[in-house]
Amino acid sequence: xxxxEIIDSSCIPLPIEDVDTDQIIPARFLxxxxxxxxxxxxxxxWRYNSDDSPKEDFVLNNPTYSGVVLVAGKNFxxxxxxxxxxxxxxxxxxxxxxxxxxxxxxKGNALNNGILPITVSDAFxxxxxxxxxxxxxxxxxxxxxxxxxxxxxxxxxETFDIDPYKKMCxxxxxxxxxxxxxxxxxxxxxxxxxxY
Amino acid sequence: MxxxxxxxxxxxxxxxxxxxxxxxxxxxxxxxxxxTSPQAFxxxxxxxxxVARPERTVATADHNVPTENxxxxxxxxxxxxxxxxxxxxxxEFGVTLYGLGHPYQGIVHVIGPELGITQPGMTMVxxxxxxxxxxxxxxxxxxxxxxxxxxxxxxxxxxxTRPKRMRIRVEGELSKGVLAKDVIxxxxxxxxxxxxxxYFIEYAGSVIRSLSMEGRMTVCNMSIEMGARGGMIAPDxxxxxxxxxxxxxxxxxxxxxxxxxxxxxxxxEDAVFDKEYVYHAEDxxxxxxxxxxxxxxxxxxxxxxxxxxxxGDASFRKALSYxxxxxxxxxxxxxxxxxFIGSCxxxxxxxxxxxxxxxxxxxxxxxVSAMVVPGSQQVRKQAVQEGLDKVLRDAGFDFREAGCSAxxxxxxxxxxxxxxxxxxxxxxxxxxxxxxxRTILASPLMAAATAIEGKIVDVREYI
Numbered sequence: 001x002x003x004x005e006i007i008d009s010s011c012i013p014l015p016i017e018d019v020d021t022d023q024i025i026p027a028r029f030l031x032x033x034x035x036x037x038x039x040x041x042x043x044x045x046w047r048y049n050s051d052d053s054p055k056e057d058f059v060l061n062n063p064t065y066s067g068v069v070l071v072a073g074k075n076f077x078x079x080x081x082x083x084x085x086x087x088x089x090x091x092x093x094x095x096x097x098x099x100x101x102x103x104x105x106x107k108g109n110a111l112n113n114g115i116l117p118i119t120v121s122d123a124f125x126x127x128x129x130x131x132x133x134x135x136x137x138x139x140x141x142x143x144x145x146x147x148x149x150x151x152x153x154x155x156x157x158e159t160f161d162i163d164p165y166k167k168m169c170x171x172x173x174x175x176x177x178x179x180x181x182x183x184x185x186x187x188x189x190x191x192x193x194x195x196y
Numbered sequence: 197m198x199x200x201x202x203x204x205x206x207x208x209x210x211x212x213x214x215x216x217x218x219x220x221x222x223x224x225x226x227x228x229x230x231x232t233s234p235q236a237f238x239x240x241x242x243x244x245x246x247v248a249r250p251e252r253t254v255a256t257a258d259h260n261v262p263t264e265n266x267x268x269x270x271x272x273x274x275x276x277x278x279x280x281x282x283x284x285x286x287x288e289f290g291v292t293l294y295g296l297g298h299p300y301q302g303i304v305h306v307i308g309p310e311l312g313i314t315q316p317g318m319t320m321v322x323x324x325x326x327x328x329x330x331x332x333x334x335x336x337x338x339x340x341x342x343x344x345x346x347x348x349x350x351x352x353x354x355x356x357t358r359p360k361r362m363r364i365r366v367e368g369e370l371s372k373g374v375l376a377k378d379v380i381x382x383x384x385x386x387x388x389x390x391x392x393x394x395y396f397i398e399y400a401g402s403v404i405r406s407l408s409m410e411g412r413m414t415v416c417n418m419s420i421e422m423g424a425r426g427g428m429i430a431p432d433x434x435x436x437x438x439x440x441x442x443x444x445x446x447x448x449x450x451x452x453x454x455x456x457x458x459x460x461x462x463x464x465e466d467a468v469f470d471k472e473y474v475y476h477a478e479d480x481x482x483x484x485x486x487x488x489x490x491x492x493x494x495x496x497x498x499x500x501x502x503x504x505x506x507x508g509d510a511s512f513r514k515a516l517s518y519x520x521x522x523x524x525x526x527x528x529x530x531x532x533x534x535x536f537i538g539s540c541x542x543x544x545x546x547x548x549x550x551x552x553x554x555x556x557x558x559x560x561x562x563x564v565s566a567m568v569v570p571g572s573q574q575v576r577k578q579a580v581q582e583g584l585d586k587v588l589r590d591a592g593f594d595f596r597e598a599g600c601s602a603x604x605x606x607x608x609x610x611x612x613x614x615x616x617x618x619x620x621x622x623x624x625x626x627x628x629x630x631x632x633x634r635t636i637l638a639s640p641l642m643a644a645a646t647a648i649e650g651k652i653v654d655v656r657e658y659i
Contacts, residue, residue, distance in 0.1 A: 017511040018389050018489050022625040027606040031260065031274035033234035033281045045627045050613070073508065075390040078423060078489070079625060081325040082232065083341035103423055104359075104393055105325060109341035163357065164216040175343065177243070180351040183212060183220055187248075187353055190211040190222055 001114040003173040007096050007142040010067035012059055013132045019072055020079035021106060025088040027080075038084055039091030064136040068095040071128055075099075076117075077106025086113040096142055098149065100125045111166050112175060118142065118149055124158045127151065144170060198464025200361050201430050202396050205336045205461065209319045211353055221356050224318040226253040226348045227304045228291070230260055230282040231606070232323030236346035237285040249352045250290040254313060257282055257295050258303045262608050263569050263596035266296055275607065289349070302572020302598040305329040305540040309413065310574055312442025316431035316458040321348060326540045326622065328419040331428035332412035333435055334461045336396070338426040359425045360394055360470040363463070365401035368477030373656040375550075376411030377542060377620065377639035379403060380418045381483035383475060385493035392424030395471065398463060399429050403477050409438040410546035417541045418622050421490035430462040482655055484527050485624045485637040487515035492624075496642070496654045499526050518626050519634050520614070527636065527652050534617035535566040535647040536629070538596075539603035542620035542640050543571030545578050551644045552584040554659070560592030561650025567594040567609070569601040593647070605630040618646040 029041040047058050054061040070089065076099040077085060086109040089097065096116045110117045120128070131138040131151050139152045144167065150157035162170075169175065180187075199207070211220040228236075233255070240247065247253065260275035270276035279296065286293035294300035300307055305326055308314040316334040321327060323345040330337035340354070347354055366379055384391075397419050404412065412429050419427030429435075436455050439445045446454045481495035492515060494500060502523045504512025516523060521530075537543070537551055548570060560566045568588050570576035576598055579585055585595045602609040603621040605628060611617040613632025620643050621628075624635035638646070645655040 015510065016514065017508045018491075020489065020623075020625045022604075022623070022628050026627050026631070027259075027604045030231050030606065031278050033278055034238065035235050045631055050631060073511065075393070075423070078389055079325065079420075079623060081323060081339035081341055083235075083323075083343060086341070101390060101393070103390070104425055105339055105341060105420075109343065112341060112343035163218070165214060165218055165355075176355045177239075177343075177347050177350050179214075180220065180347055180353055180355060181245075183351070183353070186212050186220070187222070187351060194208070194222075 001173045001175055004095060004114060004116050004144055004170045006144070007068060008139060009069045010065070010137050010139050011069045011071045011128070011132050012065050012067055013129055014059060014070060014072040015129050017073035018075045018078055021077055021082050021085040022079055024077070024085040025082065030082060030084050035087045037091060038088035039093070042088040042092045068093055069098060069140055069142070070094050070096070071098045071125070071132065073099065074101040076102050078103040081105045083109045083113070086110050086115055090115055098125070098128065111170065114170065114173070116142070116144060116170060118160045120149065120158050120160060124156065127154065127156050198467040200467045200469065201334060201398055201428060201461055201463045202336065202361050205317055205319065205334070206358060208317070214355065218355050218357055220353050221319060222353055223321050223348050224252065225308070225313055225320045227308055227320065227322035227327070228253060228255045228345060229304050229322070229324065230257050230278045232342050233345055234278065234281045234285065235342050236349055237289060239346040240289070240349055245350055247289045247291060247349045252352060253291045253349065255282060255286050255291050255293040256301055256304050256307055259600045259604065259606050261296055261599040263599045263601050266597045272608065299573050302574065303540045303543065303600055305417065306543060306571030306575065309333065309409070310442070310572060312439055312445030315439060315445060315454070316435060317461050321354065325420040326417050328424070328426040329413050329417040329540055331416040331419065331426050332409060333439070334428055334431035334458065336426065336428065339420060359396045361398065362392065362395040362424070362471040363398045363400055363469045365474045366399070366403035366477065367401045367474060368403060370403060370477045370480065373482055373641060373659050374480055375639040375641060376407050376414040378480055378483045380415045381485065381490070381493045381637060382480045384418060384422045384490050385483065386475065387422045387473070387491070389421060389489040389491035390423045392419065392422035395424050397424045397427040399427055401474070404429055405432065408546060409434060410544045413544070414541055418490065421622060431458045482639060482642050484642070484652065486519060486521055486527055487512070488518055488624055488626050490622065490624060490637060493637070494527070496528055499524055528654060529651055530616070531563065531651045532616045532618050532636070532646050533563055533565065534611050534615055535564055535643050536602045536617055536619040536621065537567065537640055537643050538569030538571065538601050539621035540571065540600070541622045543569060543575065545575050547620070547640045548575065548579050548584050549582070551640050552587040554641060554644045555591040555593070555648060556587050558591055558648045560647045563650045564647050566592065566647040567596055567602070569596040570598050572598045602629050604628060605633065611635070618643045618652065
């Protein structure tokens with residue numbers, strides 16, 4: 001897993017609520033047995049027509065917008081538990097997703113794949129969308145150590161919450177399995193002593 | 197202070213508490229399928245480790261499998277490779293597999309309960325968000341991502357933050373033609389697609405108590421559709437009776453001992469929930485969805501709202517545009533070309549019996565293509581033994597073999613672009629049943645009535 005510390009980037013705006021993981025990566029693209037190349041089909045049906053030609057008006061096809069920060073409406077990542085959604089975002093190059101609300105499973109999957117989900121207030125999300133509307137190249141500065149996100153054009157900033165353990169994992173590129181494997185003896189003991 | 201059902205079960209599985217409040221939770225049963233497991237097995241290989249407790253994981257193939265000619269090789273190459281990968285992985289790592297052709301094969305959330313793998317008081321996970329289904333047994337069951345599948349394979353544990361607790365009580369008596377599916381669609385329409393996020397739900401109240409295990413599974417199944425980690429129901433005589441005698445359930449003296457423990461699994465009277473809701477049976481009609489998430493639901497007598505309400509207006513308009521429906525219009529009377537009865541929500545024997553009883557002697561409308569897909573080989577076998585297959589076929593339904601089928605547009609069963617499908621499945625997301633497909637979620641009875649009439653009708657007028 002890649003480490004995350006400071007991100008300074010322009011943004012890709014997706015001002016839609018309840019973006020479900022079937023939109024992030026439709027089920028028909030879940031047939032791979034490796035984690036590679038899911039980015040090609042990120043937002044497939046919003047991004048391409050049925051003849052595979054790009055849909056001009058979708059944000060990922062608009063060269064005006066670029067960067068490693070995706071900004072989305074509330075309840076991002078709802079629906080299916082497919083981690084392929086996180087793999088697709090990661091493969092496409094997204095490092096941070098900003099929204100006012102994330103679905104639980106997606107949030108966990110993102111953190112397990114080196115993507116930082118930042119939950120901001122509705123007001124801040126609104127300011128960020130407006131800043132991007134005004135200047136598509138508007139940049140944000142994200143500091144994981146400080147737990148802050150700042151819109152550089154307007155100097156609006158907000159702090160965000162993150163579980164301290166998950167923060168440590170992201171800063172160091174660690175994952176949960178390393179930790180759980182270190183608990184082997186306790187797990188064995190639990191199995192031996194449980195009454196039911 | 198007393199404990200909730202959720203906390204009783206959770207506390208019995210905590211191996212360790214980590215700084216910052218995370219807990220190492222022991223997982224009793226782990227179900228896997230072909231779609232979300234290959235990368236997890238590869239992860240084990242990359243780390244050079246084995247499956248820690250192979251006897252606690254059970255595999256089946258469901259998402260990718262065709263529902264016709266299952267004895268032949270899968271035609272679609274990528275699906276065939278993925279299903280074969282599961283066979284190879286299970287063999288290499290010593291995991292029990294009920295694969296294609298096995299009499300126990302079926303949708304992972306149908307086979308767990310019917311085989312007695314699912315039992316009260318357990319912790320269960322699967323790389324599939326509808327794992328919440330198993331909560332019907334008083335089980336803490338929830339969907340996980342593939343990294344977590346790997347964690348469970350490697351250690352039989354997960355590192356988790358305890359969710360908040362919500363109780364939803366549904367009181368009263370359901371009127372005729374109103375099913376468990378309507379109850380959960382109603383709840384989601386009230387709470388929205390995000391209303392349960394961060395919570396684990398306990399369903400309670402006289403309506404829930406009166407439901408069969410099949411009905412309870414339908415309710416718990418869709419907990420994730422309001423964002424909840426899972427949903428559970430305290431086990432009672434209905435539960436014990438269902439589990440009794442099933443293949444992997446405790447037998448004889450062990451069963452009696454288990455029941456004695458299961459009887460302690462209820463929420464104490466003075467236990468406190470972070471959030472509570474109460475709904476009343478008399479407010480619940482047969483339900484339909486009109487939009488592109490399961491929270492966008494209305495009663496059959498109702499109209500599509502004029503504005504998004506809690507849903508933002510832009511998302512509301514986008515959904516209606518995708519669905520080709522107008523704000524303020526009724527769904528009743530709307531013509532439909534496809535009916536799908538199946539999925540982990542509504543593909544159990546009780547669902548099939550209900551549908552067969554309703555369509556017996558009737559004919560599917562000429563403008564409708566209708567299919568019934570049993571949730572498992574065992575459900576299918578039972579249906580055939582009872583002659584339900586003949587009733588369904590005589591009425592013009594396509595009666596298929598077991599699998600996830602048209603719930604998710606991953607196998608050969610898809611709804612064509614732009615067409616409407618009244619579906620007993622769990623998700624009406626854009627493209628869920630195939631690119632451009634328009635899904636209207638409903639109960640098995642509403643779906644059956646739609647198939648016969650060729651348009652959306654109020655099933656209460658036909659029973």
